[in-house]
Amino acid sequence: xxxxxxxxxxxxxxxxxxxxxxxxxxxxxxxxxxxxxxxxxxxxxxxxxxxxxxxxxxxxxxxxxxxxxxxxxxxxxxxxxxxxxxxxxxxxxxxxxxxxxxxxxxxxxxxxxxxxxxxxxxxxxxxxxxxxxxxxxxxxxxxxxxxxxxxxxxxxxxxxxxxxxxxxxxxxxxxxxxxxxxxxxxxxxxxxxxxxxxxxxxxxxxxxxxxxxxxx
Numbered sequence: 001x002x003x004x005x006x007x008x009x010x011x012x013x014x015x016x017x018x019x020x021x022x023x024x025x026x027x028x029x030x031x032x033x034x035x036x037x038x039x040x041x042x043x044x045x046x047x048x049x050x051x052x053x054x055x056x057x058x059x060x061x062x063x064x065x066x067x068x069x070x071x072x073x074x075x076x077x078x079x080x081x082x083x084x085x086x087x088x089x090x091x092x093x094x095x096x097x098x099x100x101x102x103x104x105x106x107x108x109x110x111x112x113x114x115x116x117x118x119x120x121x122x123x124x125x126x127x128x129x130x131x132x133x134x135x136x137x138x139x140x141x142x143x144x145x146x147x148x149x150x151x152x153x154x155x156x157x158x159x160x161x162x163x164x165x166x167x168x169x170x171x172x173x174x175x176x177x178x179x180x181x182x183x184x185x186x187x188x189x190x191x192x193x194x195x196x197x198x199x200x201x202x203x204x205x206x207x208x209x210x211x212x213x214x215x216x
Contacts, residue, residue, distance in 0.1 A: 026053035026060055033065075040069055041078045048083060051092075062092040113200040115185075119145045119155060122197065131181075131202065133174050145200065148172050155185075163187055171202065180209045 025033060029052035036050040048067040053060040067083025105112050111128035113121055121140050132148055134140050146152050150170035165185040170178040182203040189196050 024055045026055070029053050040067065040081065042076075044076060045069075048081070051088065054085070056087075061087050062089045064088045111181075111202040111204075113145065113202075115145060115198040115200055117187075117196065117198065119185075119198065121145065128202065131171060131173060131179060131204070133177075150178050155183075168205065180205050 022030060022033075033050055033052050036048060039045040040048040046069050048065065048069075051062060051064045054063045063085050065083060065085050067081050069078045070080040070082055071078070073079050105114075105123075106125055108125055109127055111131045112125045113128060114123035116122055121143050124137060124140050129135075129137065129140065132140070146155060148171055149155065150172060154167060154169045156165060164187075165183075167183055169181060169183050171181045173179045182205050184201045184203075186199050187196055188199045
């Protein structure tokens with residue numbers, strides 16, 4: 001390959017052999033980069049996009065490399081590739097945190113919900129379905145949280161930024177059944193999607209209420 005050029009977020013340019021770039025790549029990411037690179041150089045692929053860790057200022061950062069082939073020789077091997085490198089470390093950390101939260105959400109023993117600002121259900125876990133006696137998630141999605149409360153006026157109509165709400169209430173668990181629960185609502189900002197959601201957590205306090213009744 002005769003020419004290889006990269007721009008890093010308009011700060012500076014990299015020119016030279018792609019081999020000289022490898023010494024800055026995290027060893028665990030070299031194989032993936034080489035595979036994608038060969039697809040562009042010899043595989044006829046006109047564009048290149050790959051994420052990897054790059055050593056910059058004595059530490060590794062996550063970057064996204066996007067490039068395109070400008071010219072090929074008679075054998076269709078790439079002669080000139082131009083592209084950009086962008087630091088995506090913050091996005092990767094945010095994505096990792098979001099996946100951790102999603103895993104905790106799905107495996108939590110406490111009923112949990114993801115709500116819109118208007119407290120309509122966007123997502124719920126298995127513990128919530130079990131609490132309200134729903135067989136499948138579709139029975140709950142799109143419904144208002146108010147529909148599952150004995151006291152319909154127990155909640156605000158909407159939650160503002162950074163607002164939190166906590167209250168004891170009764171959850172409708174069937175036609176003639178309710179469960180006392182501690183309900184907590186908190187606004188969650190999703191930076192990558194640019195939106196805000198409300199995370200609701202429910203804790204069954206039936207045993208505590210029964211103990212209080214016995215003490216009285």
